Amino acid sequence: MTTVTLRIPAALREFADGLPELDLQAASVGAVLELLSQRFPLLGQRIVDHNGAIRTYVNLFVGETNIRDAGGLATALADGDVITIIPAVAGGRS
Amino acid sequence: MSLKDTTLARLREKIVEVSPSAAKALHSSGAVLIDIRTPEETAMGIPAGAALLNRDRLELHIEDHAPDLEATVLLLCNSGVRSLLAADNLLNVGYRDVRSVAGGFLRWKSEQLPIDVPVSMGTNERQRYARHLLLPEIGLDGQNTLLRSRVLIVGAGGLGSPVALYLAAAGVGTLTLVDHDVVDRSNLQRQVLYADSNTGTPKTEAARARLNALNPDVRVNAVGKKLISANVEDLFAGHDVIVDGSDNFPTRYLINDACVRLGLPNIYGSVFRFEGQASVFWPAQPGAPTPCYRCLYPQPPPPELAPSCGEAGVLGVLPGVIGLLQATETLKLLLGLGDLLTSRLLHYDALQARFTTHRIRPDPSCRYCAGHGEFPGYMDYEEFCG
8 A cells, every 4th residue: 555645735734624744545646635635625625626637826746746747646656755735825025 | 595585496496487378378278377466466457267366265265276186276476476485385285286477467467468357346345245255156256246236126025125135235236126015013023124113114215224224335226116017027127137025926927927028037935824935937047948937836826715915924034034045046146156946946844844845847838938929918817915
């Protein structure tokens, strides 16, 4: 079984009971998001749209690699992989 | 015979002396030519292509210019005396082929060999930028590059404060600050440009006073306007680098789109609660196109899904960390140093004390930077939290 770690950014942690990361058993990025959406539906909605596609203001990285440059949701995962969610955040000035 | 004459006679038996023309030929074929005179002396000119390394710092920094102890090192002073003494010092630290240029710079000039004239710098500037001048990677040429540089910072807030302060301290000659806000007491927890007495004052005016108090040489253009599509190109024109220290998506996309259109590098930073992001977006980077902000985030989130800036809060020191990364990338870019944070997104999680970088690539379908036909124009996104 493939165990991976999903890192949840501060901007979305309120939708995941405040958890900074989750260990999940999943063999692809799509499977990670399915598990995530089952457990935290509001968080899932902020990452994927109604059609199941990654939202345009969210990036998912497996290690250093953006899944857009790999296999998208079909990107295969290996045991110990770290998936990081990085959404657009606007803060800075005020 | 005096002690000086005895010493020089002994050194002349030990140190090989070469004529200026022979030194020039050796330099052309790979020998390291170092002018060891004082800044006051070298201000009038140095042998073309020579490295500057004052004799006081010769042994400490020679490795930067001649890492190989087998290299041929040619030392030049004003008349050929100090270079003999310095050559002896270098032989003592392990260099094997150190030669002194006979007659020094006086003879080099009289033989009408080529000369470079460094841009001069006054005593006050030399003192102010002394720690930069000591760095071979910056030195006089690099410092003069900074003094001639023009940087525009959008947002004089949490990110803009450290960026502006450190760029002014570093001697970036022109800083343009664009911000239409006034200082509020709730800003002071992180916006280190301002004092309590600035409350109620336009930020750009208070910032100009603070920056000029730090470094009167810096020209600060205070633009107390909101950045909009109608003024963005006029404001950006004539600048070398744009720093994005804004706090809302419409402005971030406007900065990106204008930078793409004008070919300018965009030094990006953003913060939220305990996390920050930084990158350098520069699709027009000569020789190596890199992604733009839209390649990473093609569209902003809809207002109902955008985190509320007003309610979210931010650890006061966090924009300091990210802003200083932006200032560092700006200086590197202006000086042509190192590897820029292009094609990478840096993410900082303060609570976990963790920096991670992620690779980002140009989006071949990006409407703005992928070169598909005409510029699509500036988008007027709905305000989220301006």
